[in-house]
Amino acid sequence: MTFTITPHASPVSTQAREKTLEDPGFGRVFTDHMVTLRWSTDRGWHDGKVTARAPLAIDPACAVLHYAQEIFEGMKAYRTATGEIVLFRPEMNATRFARSAERLAMPILPESLFIQAVEELVRIDKHWVPSGAGSLYLRPFMFASEAFLGVRPAQEYIFCVIACPVGPYFKGGDKPLKLWVSDQYTRAAPGGTGAAKCGGNYAASLIAQAEATEHGCDQVVFLDAAEHRWIEELGGMNLFFVMNDGSIVTPPLTGTILPGITRTSVIEIARELGMTVSEAPYALEQWRADAQSGKLSEAFACGTAAVIASIGEIVSSSGSFRLNKAHESPVAKKLKEQLVGIQRGSVADSRGWVRKV
Numbered sequence: 495m496t497f498t499i500t501p502h503a504s505p506v507s508t509q510a511r512e513k514t515l516e517d518p519g520f521g522r523v524f525t526d527h528m529v530t531l532r533w534s535t536d537r538g539w540h541d542g543k544v545t546a547r548a549p550l551a552i553d554p555a556c557a558v559l560h561y562a563q564e565i566f567e568g569m570k571a572y573r574t575a576t577g578e579i580v581l582f583r584p585e586m587n588a589t590r591f592a593r594s595a596e597r598l599a600m601p602i603l604p605e606s607l608f609i610q611a612v613e614e615l616v617r618i619d620k621h622w623v624p625s626g627a628g629s630l631y632l633r634p635f636m637f638a639s640e641a642f643l644g645v646r647p648a649q650e651y652i653f654c655v656i657a658c659p660v661g662p663y664f665k666g667g668d669k670p671l672k673l674w675v676s677d678q679y680t681r682a683a684p685g686g687t688g689a690a691k692c693g694g695n696y697a698a699s700l701i702a703q704a705e706a707t708e709h710g711c712d713q714v715v716f717l718d719a720a721e722h723r724w725i726e727e728l729g730g731m732n733l734f735f736v737m738n739d740g741s742i743v744t745p746p747l748t749g750t751i752l753p754g755i756t757r758t759s760v761i762e763i764a765r766e767l768g769m770t771v772s773e774a775p776y777a778l779e780q781w782r783a784d785a786q787s788g789k790l791s792e793a794f795a796c797g798t799a800a801v802i803a804s805i806g807e808i809v810s811s812s813g814s815f816r817l818n819k820a821h822e823s824p825v826a827k828k829l830k831e832q833l834v835g836i837q838r839g840s841v842a843d844s845r846g847w848v849r850k851v
């Protein structure tokens with residue numbers, strides 16, 4: 495597919511851009527361009543464009559506004575020490591996007607086209623990729639654009655990629671996270687959309703996130719919907735537990751947990767470093783008991799946006815507990831160092847995870 499490229503007529507000036515890149519925050523400033531691609535039952539994928547970033551015109555009856563047929567991805571472009579721009583395992587985002595589309599009854603975007611679209615945007619906005627610790631966060635997404643209020647999968651969709659330069663995800667930097675355990679709300683149930691990266695999952699999680707904020711916590715720990723007992727994940731990050739014998743546990747992918755690319759990469763790196771990793775159910779009571787007995791030495795959350803963040807305190811309606819040495823977290827630090835090193839080119843990419851743009 496060839497994308498029609500129409501560069502921005504008046505992009506942000508070099509000076510203003512460089513000022514922005516000094517402290518971009520997270521998700522509040524955007525690059526000059528966007529990629530759009532359309533799909534319809536009649537024409538399939540068509541009308542690929544790279545244009546100035548601008549509002550999209552949609553009909554008030556647009557299906558996504560009523561029935562939430564929307565999916566997205568989150569990935570980053572990094573500038574390495576030698577000035578190259580790279581993507582980290584983009585084919586995994588492409589595959590996951592296809593799985594999400596399938597679950598939400600949306601058309602499948604071929605993986606090569608997904609990667610091509612992302613690369614088109616990174617190429618035209620390459621000056622927006624920060625050097626140093628920042629990165630360019632890429633947000634591919636797709637929504638039902640057909641103007642129709644009947645309930646069935648839409649027959650028209652828009653796929654779009656936008657990008658924003660980002661610094662650290664959490665304002666507190668490396669400060670250990672304080673988590674709120676939601677006992678009232680769940681994120682995903684068996685047979686539901688928990689394993690799909692869709693906006694609807696986030697919409698359903700926001701009330702619990704607001705509750706966490708009220709309790710002075712950073713993020714929510716969601717438990718399983720059936721027993722309210724098993725740890726699943728945070729609203730947008732997967733969880734790992736490190737025992738004092740060096741073994742690592744992470745909840746298994748049973749369909750209610752989002753299969754994180756950071757999660758998979760952490761498992762692979764840890765195993766290569768000789769650690770034992772098991773994907774096994776872990777209960778909230780066990781977490782509390784292991785933290786109190788000292789059997790648990792670390793816990794951390796991981797995802798593309800925040801990479802790896804250690805956990806220092808867990809608050810729930812049935813009391814709170816702490817992980818006293820969270821600020822040390824040597825295993826989380828080691829894994830983060832390896833992962834970030836591969837992304838930035840300072841650790842050898844022996845598995846071919848990095849793709850040069």
Ligand SMILES: *Cc1c(COP(=O)(O)O)cnc(C)c1O
Binds near residue numbers: 727753796798
């Ligand atoms: C995106 C996401 C993650 C993390 O996935 P990565 O591929 O590692 O960024 C974890 N949980 C949820 C619910 C997510 O949406």
